[in-house]
Amino acid sequence: MTDRHPLDLPGLRPLWVAVHDRLSTGRPVNRVRSGPLDDAGREALADLLGLDRLPGAEPTVPLAGLDGAVLEVCGRPVRDVVTAIVGPIHDRAAERELAAGRREALWGWLAGHEVVTAQPVLLEWVGHLRGNGLVDGSPDRTRGLLTAALTVLAALPADGEPLPALAARLLDGDSHALDDGTRLSGLVLRALAVLYGTDMPDAAEGRRALWSRAGVADDELSTSVLAVGLRPDGGGPVAGISRTCADAGHPVSLTLAQLRTPGDFTGPAAPVHITENPSVLALALRRFGPHCPPLVCTSGWPNTAVIHLLRRLADDGAPLRYHGDFDGEGIRIAAHVLARAGAVPWRMAATDYRAAVPRVPSGPDPGRLTPAPWDRALVDSMAELRTAVVEEVVADLLLDDLADHCHG
Template sequence: MTAPERVEHPPDAEALAFLTRPGLTRLWTAARTRLERNGLQPAGTLKLDHLDAQEREALSLLLARPISGRTATVRLPDLDSRLRASAVGRGLASTLEELGPPLTDRRAVRDAAAAERARLWSTAQAEVEATSLSAQPWTAQWLEEIRRSGTLPRQEPHTATTVITQAVQTLATLFPGADARPTPASWGRGELATRTTGSAHGLDDGTLLSRWVLRGIALARDVEFPGDAPARRALWRMASVTPDEVSSTVLAYGLRPIGGTWREAALRERADHHMETHVTLRELRALRLEMPQRTRVHVCENPRVVEAAADTGRTAPLICTSGSAATVVLTLLDALAATGCTFAYHGDFDWPGIALANRIMQRYEAEPWRMRAADYEYLAIRTRTQVTPQIALTGTPTEAMWDAELAPAMDALGVALHEEAALDLLLEDLG
């Protein structure tokens, strides 16, 4: 037969009055500290020094042995047994619970915290390994800095997991691998936050997530972590993130949408007066960019083409990427594509220009606009004949998806040609 479980009852009033006498206060304080460190087990020995008469008397009665000196040694197993056998009728841990606040198993707390830290870092590392960050040389330092800061374990577990996961996803979005699907070259911060956190305010200043993302950007760009708001905005821009939806604009010309609001009417009026327009992302969200079916829209890389088109009164719709496929640029082109517009693209004859052209042509099935090998060779010969200073072609060769002969021709001649070299020809095409 198994022994019946011992049921501990609260001490009676007389026993409780004895336990709470001032002469035992130091004993209970020391015992509480030791038990909380020992996993709530009554093990080890306490030494109480400089005892006064009141303490010696109380300890003598409690331990059932005379305490006459200024120092007393108390074995916690003996104290536990003594309490159980006395009128108190319960062990040391239960007695301390009765006398004061609940005991904290600090060893268990430490073990749980260590396990939680291990789980969080395992989660973080797994998230990194599943993204393009695994190939970034600064990722290990970023994780180590977060670990050393001690910030992560202080968060509620669900919050900590969410924030570290979102930080990894945000940085992976900003620094995609070579084989990643095309993403905007720049983002509005609210747009990026919505993409990676579900909330447009997820990357607002002062949030833990924004600090961790900025720390990753600083490491990626090899700059100091920003100490003030202007420096933080500058760092966001270093990662092609604009803090709002009005700072980033797309340069447009000759757009004549058929929508009936004042916004569409303003674009038509500016087109009639041969005036270019800088359109913000916020404006694009409000515009109804419905165009006549099969409207042919020309897309260029450099603002000088738009300026020249306006100066010479050209009428064809023209969009400028300003050297990058920023979010606001793609937003406008997406809206035009949705109404059935077709596109023709021209950019610089250099390797970054070819890479950008690939993105635009692939995304919108755009036709090359004087961007074939024959066009490049003609311009290269013409600039040389005109004794125009030549710009050396540098960087890693990039194959043009629309013309297999273009990259070899550029590599062979080794000359970079900006759009301005073809400006007269482009203006002819713009009518």
């Protein structure tokens, strides 16, 4: 058992606690207000400081005078005395600065994560999370949870997996990690709501619908993708159906179920162009008929079947080139396709937009704008001109590009 410090008197305990607290702020300290002291404490303080009268019950003590007094009594400065009596002195200012730095580093890491930079609209999600603060006040716990959320977002749209199966595959076998009501599920759903431009659902039915939109437990029969001019090699049913439709100058609609079990199927190594709107496919068929080059339509936000087919074509060596509407939603869809399917932009630069605006002198407003990762100047131009340009307006330019890739 250690010996008790000679100045560790019950009556002086409020003084030492007050000094310890002030020194732990990390800021310069000149005076310390103590108390309330009982009579024994007032007498002990008067003796310690050499006062000719008793101090009040809540005295303000000059730190320099107190330091000199304890040096004379025990040969140690007041910092050593309060450390011995109360405990280690902290530096709360430095601790706050360190904590603030760790928080800034966390949000900087999240904003710079590849999942967010690939789809900059997710910076709105980052801002919302930052405004709500850390999970349990811990940067480490928050980063762990965000890492799990980013892992899930990077895997979406899913391939029609049930939610428990998706969770088990991505999150260390924990099939309940994305159960409704968990923090992680809420984080991912809020990111999806930002991505798709919808409100955060407040009912279980709405949350299930949002998961479904992201390809979780999709109906593999009703989920389909529209394409024209697609002539894959192979003797499987999907390859055969696609070639038959292409040779006849017709579109082909492939379901997720067919794409999951395509049989013998190898996509073309030639470029595959992608559009956002089915009307562009119709115009391409009208112009090229059976000679139409490969063209896939996302029909707005791409579903699981669209992404599944595009990834398959990319894996087989086909360069993917994407064009969509020049409006806020179109830019977000484009960023999504580029990030999820590995496509590159096709006539989607700021110069393309500026050249197209004169075609629609009284065009609609482009709506909510978020950055385009492939061209920083694009959204600046859209914010300046405030005119949306849908694909149909520039369809002639797109078809001229496709003419260089016609079959036969």
